[in-house]
Amino acid sequence: xxxxxxxALDFEDIKSSIKSYLRTRNEFSDYDFDGSTLSYLIDVxxxxxxxxxFNANMAMNEAFITSATVRDNIINIAKTLNxxxxxxxxxxxxxxxxxxxxxxxxxxxSSLTLRKGAVATGGNFVWNVLQDVTVNVNSTTGIAExxxxxxxxxxxxxxxxxxxxxxxQIYKVPSSTADISTLxxxxxxxxxxxxSDTYSLVETVTNLSATERVYFLSEGEDMQYEVTxxxxxxxxxxxxxxxxxxxxxxxxxxxxxxxxxxxxxxxFVDNLNLSYNSSVSTLTVIDSSRLGDSAESVESIKYNxxxxxxxxxxxxxxxxxxxxxxxxxxxxxxxVAYGGDxxxxxxxxxxxxxxxxKTGTLLNDITKKEISSDLRQYAMASIDPVVIDPxxxxxxxxxxxxxxxxxxxxxxxxxxxxQNSIKDWATQTQINNFNSTFRSQExxxxxxxxxxxxxxxxxxxSILKYIKPNTNQTNTYCISTGSPLxxxxxxxxxxxxxxxxxxxxxxxxxxxxxxPGVDQQFEDDGYGxxxxxxxxxxxxxxxxxxxxxxxxxxxxICFGPVNIIGAGASVPGLDVINVTDSxxxxxxxxxxxSLPTGLQIPVSFIPDNSTTxxxxxxxxxxxxxxxxxxxNPIGTSLPSTIPLNSLTPTVFDQTPTLVDIDPINNSGSLxxxxxx
Amino acid sequence: xxxxxxxGKDFKRSRSFTDLLISMKRNPFTYDxxxxxxxxxxxxxxxxxxxxxxxxxxxxxxVGSRVSQMLFEPLDAFTADTIKDEIINTxxxxxxxxxxxxxxxxxxxxxxxxxxxxxxxxxxLPIVETISFVLQRPE
Numbered sequence: 001x002x003x004x005x006x007x008a009l010d011f012e013d014i015k016s017s018i019k020s021y022l023r024t025r026n027e028f029s030d031y032d033f034d035g036s037t038l039s040y041l042i043d044v045x046x047x048x049x050x051x052x053x054f055n056a057n058m059a060m061n062e063a064f065i066t067s068a069t070v071r072d073n074i075i076n077i078a079k080t081l082n083x084x085x086x087x088x089x090x091x092x093x094x095x096x097x098x099x100x101x102x103x104x105x106x107x108x109x110s111s112l113t114l115r116k117g118a119v120a121t122g123g124n125f126v127w128n129v130l131q132d133v134t135v136n137v138n139s140t141t142g143i144a145e146x147x148x149x150x151x152x153x154x155x156x157x158x159x160x161x162x163x164x165x166x167x168x169q170i171y172k173v174p175s176s177t178a179d180i181s182t183l184x185x186x187x188x189x190x191x192x193x194x195x196s197d198t199y200s201l202v203e204t205v206t207n208l209s210a211t212e213r214v215y216f217l218s219e220g221e222d223m224q225y226e227v228t229x230x231x232x233x234x235x236x237x238x239x240x241x242x243x244x245x246x247x248x249x250x251x252x253x254x255x256x257x258x259x260x261x262x263x264x265x266x267x268f269v270d271n272l273n274l275s276y277n278s279s280v281s282t283l284t285v286i287d288s289s290r291l292g293d294s295a296e297s298v299e300s301i302k303y304n305x306x307x308x309x310x311x312x313x314x315x316x317x318x319x320x321x322x323x324x325x326x327x328x329x330x331x332x333x334x335x336v337a338y339g340g341d342x343x344x345x346x347x348x349x350x351x352x353x354x355x356x357x358k359t360g361t362l363l364n365d366i367t368k369k370e371i372s373s374d375l376r377q378y379a380m381a382s383i384d385p386v387v388i389d390p391x392x393x394x395x396x397x398x399x400x401x402x403x404x405x406x407x408x409x410x411x412x413x414x415x416x417x418x419q420n421s422i423k424d425w426a427t428q429t430q431i432n433n434f435n436s437t438f439r440s441q442e443x444x445x446x447x448x449x450x451x452x453x454x455x456x457x458x459x460x461x462s463i464l465k466y467i468k469p470n471t472n473q474t475n476t477y478c479i480s481t482g483s484p485l486x487x488x489x490x491x492x493x494x495x496x497x498x499x500x501x502x503x504x505x506x507x508x509x510x511x512x513x514x515x516p517g518v519d520q521q522f523e524d525d526g527y528g529x530x531x532x533x534x535x536x537x538x539x540x541x542x543x544x545x546x547x548x549x550x551x552x553x554x555x556x557i558c559f560g561p562v563n564i565i566g567a568g569a570s571v572p573g574l575d576v577i578n579v580t581d582s583x584x585x586x587x588x589x590x591x592x593x594s595l596p597t598g599l600q601i602p603v604s605f606i607p608d609n610s611t612t613x614x615x616x617x618x619x620x621x622x623x624x625x626x627x628x629x630x631x632n633p634i635g636t637s638l639p640s641t642i643p644l645n646s647l648t649p650t651v652f653d654q655t656p657t658l659v660d661i662d663p664i665n666n667s668g669s670l671x672x673x674x675x676x
Numbered sequence: 677x678x679x680x681x682x683x684g685k686d687f688k689r690s691r692s693f694t695d696l697l698i699s700m701k702r703n704p705f706t707y708d709x710x711x712x713x714x715x716x717x718x719x720x721x722x723x724x725x726x727x728x729x730x731x732x733x734x735x736x737x738x739v740g741s742r743v744s745q746m747l748f749e750p751l752d753a754f755t756a757d758t759i760k761d762e763i764i765n766t767x768x769x770x771x772x773x774x775x776x777x778x779x780x781x782x783x784x785x786x787x788x789x790x791x792x793x794x795x796x797x798x799x800x801l802p803i804v805e806t807i808s809f810v811l812q813r814p815e
């Protein structure tokens with residue numbers, strides 16, 4: 001027998017295949033005629049083959065989530081991926097409800113409670129509150145106001161099971177229209193018990209103890225959700241005779257969206273147990289009903305289930321660490337994570353997580369360890385998550401604007417407009433964050449457009465970084481701007497054939513252990529060395545011409561070895577030090593334990609390229625300091641764009657104020673409602 | 677000019693029809709199912725077609741005649757005439773081996789039956805065959 005078409009799944013194809021076989025034989029010949037008995041027999045054979053092959057094909061298709069078509073089968077596969085599909089969602093409306101209470105013995109009740117259950121009717125639907133809501137009554141007017149009250153469309157259903165451990169019991173939410181997000185699971189000790197325990201939903205067994213009152217949720221057959229309880233190993237199991245109660249909302253979903261007329265049917269009880277009916281209440285609609293949605297479609301489940309599975313509860317890629325860090329540490333404003341192998345030199349087996357907090361402060365060591373250990377349970381076995389502080393680079397701009405005096409405006413207004421435009425620019429570019437780049441052109445354009453009286457602007461840009469020395473320890477401190485530094489031209493002849501260069505970096509004031517009585521600063525000599533000096537009032541006195549090194553190509557400076565005991569305003573008191581020479585500041589430390597700690601020395605640099613300053617590492621945050629704005633009338637000459645000899649690091653002894661960027665709260669949808 | 681000899685074997689095979697017996701009875705000698713041949717096979721096919729209800733053959737909803745439904749119509753000359761037309765149409769459409777010469781449907785009012793006599797000529801053979809059967813509602 002020659003099978004000419006093995007993959008034929010169509011009835012006619014199978015039939016013609018049998019006929020072509022019979023054509024090769026001479027026992028029978030009537031197969032071509034519809035009335036022949038043989039034709040009937042062939043029909044039965046083809047029918048049988050057709051159904052067998054269809055079943056085989058269907059069964060295989062239904063075994064894989066990509067090819068399955070029957071919802072129950074897709075749900076079953078999604079269940080093994082720990083994916084619970086979204087149920088139908090009740091429509092919600094936001095209303096303001098005012099109830100006029102009545103006097104009792106001359107006083108109004110102190111509080112009024114709106115009972116759980118139906119509150120209003122509207123659009124052929126019933127609207128409910130899911131919990132009792134209690135508000136205070138205004139003692140003068142007697143009005144109780146339920147403001148921004150969320151009412152849910154549907155009907156509250158209570159369904160109970162009595163636990164019987166002798167048979168296998170499935171705890172189903174017996175409705176396909178239940179909004180599962182409203183499900184409340186309580187367990188009573190027995191039928192007559194008046195108290196009950198509330199069980200909470202968990203999605204993962206991580207950190208679950210044997211006694212925790214939790215339940216797991218999955219979608220079962222016919223879109224009815226199944227509740228599974230623990231086994232006394234992961235979560236508490238149910239005991240014989242206990243009564244499980246499900247309270248949930250059955251809803252019409254999206255059909256109830258858009259309702260904006262409601263009439264009150266709720267029950268109100270005051271603290272004196274007096275009831276009020278709906279006639280003493282007034283309802284104002286704040287937001288018409290919305291957010292009702294049908295259950296997740298099979299296409300959506302097929303799309304989402306594998307994707308959730310591939311990311312959930314595991315930290316594999318660097319992005320996973322950043323996502324999970326935000327979950328375990330909600331105060332993180334922004335998180336960047338990168339593998340240690342991307343560093344120079346590479347550090348294998350470590351993932352670095354850089355956290356920028358919402359408050360802007362650095363994390364303390366305890367919090368870092370906590371985050372690290374929280375991440376540990378998600379991380380792969382050999383990977384060590386290390387939480388580090390962000391590398392802050394501050395960019396300080398001085399903006400000089402020339403304005404046309406004939407435009408009828410004043411310098412104050414222009415300065416305000418410039419500051420506002422800088423705030424807008426910062427918001428749009430999200431500058432004070434990871435992975436950002438400072439682009440001077442964008443800033444200048446924003447400033448130029450901020451006021452039509454501005455004719456010209458000029459920007460001086462300098463970079464600020466902090467050295468954070470350890471008090472009374474001899475160390476070398478290295479910091480890097482990540483980009484080349486400006487290399488100034490020789491200017492003054494010293495008379496011995498060498499030329500002086502203008503310094504392009506300057507530090508704030510600090511005190512060293514050998515000269516505790518005088519504020520010193522350091523600058524560069526233009527040839528790759530740092531030198532420290534103090535100011536007598538009319539001249540600089542250099543104290544060390546080899547106090548460190550500068551690399552103009554990489555922007556790295558190393559200051560030290562040096563023993564710092566004070567910086568800026570944090571200087572040791574006269575009782576802590578003994579100054580032997582008040583001019584040179586030499587002396588000794590009397591009480592090392594009383595020296596100030598938490599020191600920071602600001603260092604200002606002139607960058608080689610001030611138009612584009614990128615983040616040097618993934619953990620670098622570019623911070624823009626609120627700029628200094630100078631507005632002058634037309635005709636004034638603009639200063640140089642390179643602030644040689646005009647660096648002012650001492651004003652940044654304290655961490656400067658940054659350009660304020662409003663947080664983006666509405667990430668995602670454009671929902672401007674006050675209620676949702 | 678050489679001509680291929682048309683022998684008796686070739687001639688016979690061209691009009692030979694072999695089919696299974698509809699009752700699927702076993703031949704007691706060969707222990708195999710009975711076969712019907714040639715004119716008998718055509719006769720069986722015609723009868724099969726008339727007694728098949730449309731939809732009975734899987735995936736071929738048009739094959740068959742609607743006489744079994746019509747048996748539930750009032751037994752009169754009109755119904756008999758409709759049944760006759762139905763039989764003619766069915767045989768003309770699905771049995772290309774025969775050419776109908778006459779179809780006679782006679783109501784038997786006692787017992788609510790119809791007597792059907794189909795007379796046909798087998799295409800290519802000068803043989804006229806007749807089938808007679810009684811159509812009756814299932815008791």
